[in-house]
Amino acid sequence: RRALNHELSKLFSDMWDMDVNRLVPGKDYTIDLQGKADVTQQGDSAVQDSAARHLFHNVNEERLKSIKTFATFISLLDNYETSTGMAEVVTPEEIVENNCFLDAILATEVMKLAHEYLLKKKLAKPNLADFKYQLYDIWFQLYARKEGDRPDSCGFEHVFVGETRCGKQILGLHNWVQFYLQEKRNQIDYKGYVTQKNKTRPHKDDQVLSIQFSWKGSVKPIGSTFIGVSPEFEFALYTVIFLLAEERVTRETVKIEEYELQMVVCRHGHHIGTAYPVLLSTSGE
Numbered sequence: 001r002r003a004l005n006h007e008l009s010k011l012f013s014d015m016w017d018m019d020v021n022r023l024v025p026g027k028d029y030t031i032d033l034q035g036k037a038d039v040t041q042q043g044d045s046a047v048q049d050s051a052a053r054h055l056f057h058n059v060n061e062e063r064l065k066s067i068k069t070f071a072t073f074i075s076l077l078d079n080y081e082t083s084t085g086m087a088e089v090v091t092p093e094e095i096v097e098n099n100c101f102l103d104a105i106l107a108t109e110v111m112k113l114a115h116e117y118l119l120k121k122k123l124a125k126p127n128l129a130d131f132k133y134q135l136y137d138i139w140f141q142l143y144a145r146k147e148g149d150r151p152d153s154c155g156f157e158h159v160f161v162g163e164t165r166c167g168k169q170i171l172g173l174h175n176w177v178q179f180y181l182q183e184k185r186n187q188i189d190y191k192g193y194v195t196q197k198n199k200t201r202p203h204k205d206d207q208v209l210s211i212q213f214s215w216k217g218s219v220k221p222i223g224s225t226f227i228g229v230s231p232e233f234e235f236a237l238y239t240v241i242f243l244l245a246e247e248r249v250t251r252e253t254v255k256i257e258e259y260e261l262q263m264v265v266c267r268h269g270h271h272i273g274t275a276y277p278v279l280l281s282t283s284g285e
Helices: 006-018 061-066 068-077 092-106 109-120 128-140 155-161 176-184 231-244
Strands: 029-031 056-059 163-165 169-171 188-193 208-215 218-226 249-256 259-268 271-282
Touching: 006 109, 006 231, 006 249, 056 176, 061 068, 068 092, 068 155, 068 176, 068 231, 092 109, 092 128, 092 231, 109 128, 109 231, 128 155, 128 231, 128 271, 155 231, 155 271, 176 188, 176 218, 208 271, 218 271, 231 249, 231 259, 231 271
Parallel strands: none
Antiparallel strands: 029 056, 163 169, 188 208, 208 218, 249 259, 259 271
């Protein structure tokens, strides 16, 4: 296990405290953890289902839609062709929607703090318009996920929307809002929670979970995800780690609230390839 990054733990904990748009478990939404998922491999189709019901028992959608960052975020989720190798077509309306979302998150205290921190590190431009352009490039610029393919992917699509490869493998999809919306449409089947060795079952109010699910016919054996957090919170965390590092895969161990996490960010040239948390432990245990 890598040493804790104290500087990032402090920064991300400050962001957590500032995240006024984060939903409150048990009040704005409730989850239904049910059973523990079986160990399974990527690509397995027949998987034991330890959860007959949805993970999200309910979410206050009125509240979601009343928060600008969530509302603009949700409008982006249906803009992508999820199978890799299929060229993405970006319409003028989508470019407007991408910009509306970035404008909304840049107005939040969470993203302002990220910007200040990156300025101190000389990794961002002071002008907000320049910083927004930088974010656009990192998250929304299209690239080919595999050599020789047409531009079929971008960081945002991979992390927040999810993609499938050859109908066999789920790539990305680390966002709880997309999970909830796909589950509501019966596109996602939650299979149960995943615990690390000798760990007790998670609590329904935990805001980081490891879960197993299937989506569009493929199984994701284990995926960790923040639950209830705002889009700007995730955007801020991943952007900071991405800009601090140069290597292809960066892993930073941080403590946010009671969660000890390994934040993983992979780069694809100047863009985000993928980004997600890995839950190491919850100190309530």
